[in-house]
Amino acid sequence: MDNQSIVSLVIYSLLACCGIMVIVWFWAHKIKNAGVVDIFWSYNFPVIAIILLLFAPGFETRKLLICSMVIIAGFRLGTHLAVRITKHLNEEEGRYQQLRNEWAPNAEKKFFFFFQFQAISNVLLAIPFFIITLNTAKQLSPFEYAGAALWLISVLGEAIADAQLAAFKKNPDNKGKICDTGLWGYSRHPNYFFEWLMWLSYFAFALASPYGYLAIISPAIILYLLLKVTGIPATEAQSLRSKGEAFKLYQQKTSVFIPWFKRS
Template sequence: MGIVLVIVVAAVGLAATMAAAWLVAMSSGRSGWVDAIWSFAAGIFGAFVAVVAQADSDNNQRQWVIAVLALGWSLRLGFHIVARTIGSDHDDPRYAQLKQDWGMDFKRRLFWFLQIQAVAAFLLVMSIMAAAHNPRSGLGVADWVGIALILLAVGGEALADRQLQAFRADPGNRGKVCDIGLWGLSRHPNYFFEWLGWVAYAAIAVGSPSAYPWGFTALAGPALMYWLLVHVSGIPPLEAHMLRSRGDEFRRYQARVNAFWPGAPRQAIVSGGR
């Protein structure tokens, strides 16, 4: 299938998938399903553009490696969110806050919000496509660096998720802030590793810039993901919820541990609810 047609199919497919996610959220009353569907869609369409699009200079080995990595990331994250959604008796706090803020206009605004998520997924899928269709022969150093980064990212995110799950499962930690393991190095280690995975595709795509200038388009992946996670739909609404529910304890955690980049904790001095 030609590259242009594959791009059109991916764009339309992602828009339709997020429209379906809106229907699921409305019918179930659980917005957590949205993130699971988005994760599955990004991985499936990423694999689709990696292997279905064909160009004369393609390296089939790289195409299939990228497709498998994209699907592996997608399935791990998607099923984790599915399990979290099924096991929780309340809605995702970020979407719950949007429902409160948007009031009677929630249904309409959520639909278009999810279409924006479809656009974001499309840009990320294009990063996967840029990496998969790098025409460089064989698998070189850049490919192995990218593969290592993706494996590290998926493993690190899975470890962070397990540590948080174990912390929450202990009744003695009810109402406390998780600061064990990776959560003592970053307040959002799962977001950091999520971002790192998109850096991997850029590393593979830009491995031979003089021969493949289109590889630079893959830089949109980590740039977009960083902006979304750190400044838009990730850290800001989640930390606003944590401040409402955990108060000064979370403020002390904020003062002690980096928000995104892992690093050694600092001594916290927080008083007066400031």
């Protein structure tokens, strides 16, 4: 692994992501809605992918494949979040309202550092992409084909889950109700499951490259965050506050994470 190349690529990526998040923080501060950070957290991965595509020294076909995967997935998720969040820019999402209350009276200052941490997490989670795009081997491996296939399944699964939830919320008859149709009838968080599966696909793809085993860091971090920190705990806490007993009943009927397991 070329240490000089990877250090330069990490620095470029950090500067780009942190710079973007500074601009996003100013916008969030102006509109009093920290939820916009989610949009640009997703968009930062395509930014990193473009940097790697342009400057990483790896095999061009491999770079084009993995960077295309990252750009497509990041742009899809970021745009989905942008459509959802910009519909109620004047109404901050519940979990960010909770943080704002907990961090008062220094909420804006703490949100600045929170946004910068999100940028750093972009680069940390991009470890598989750095490893893959430094690989100069001229032939693709079965690991890379398997990773690409798993990525396709995960992106389609997440897109389906997002579309099902969006369609449910769009129906005025469902106002105040809990989405329990489609994949949401089996898992309370099928979108999170497929998001994690996508990161697992990047690990599988990276196994064909030198030091590829280090890429396990990314799906491990994502799984921890989803299960223990900012994903499922925050989302379910907000659902319990807003939906109460109805959500407790939904919890009893569905799996927390894996969408093909349904409780009897």
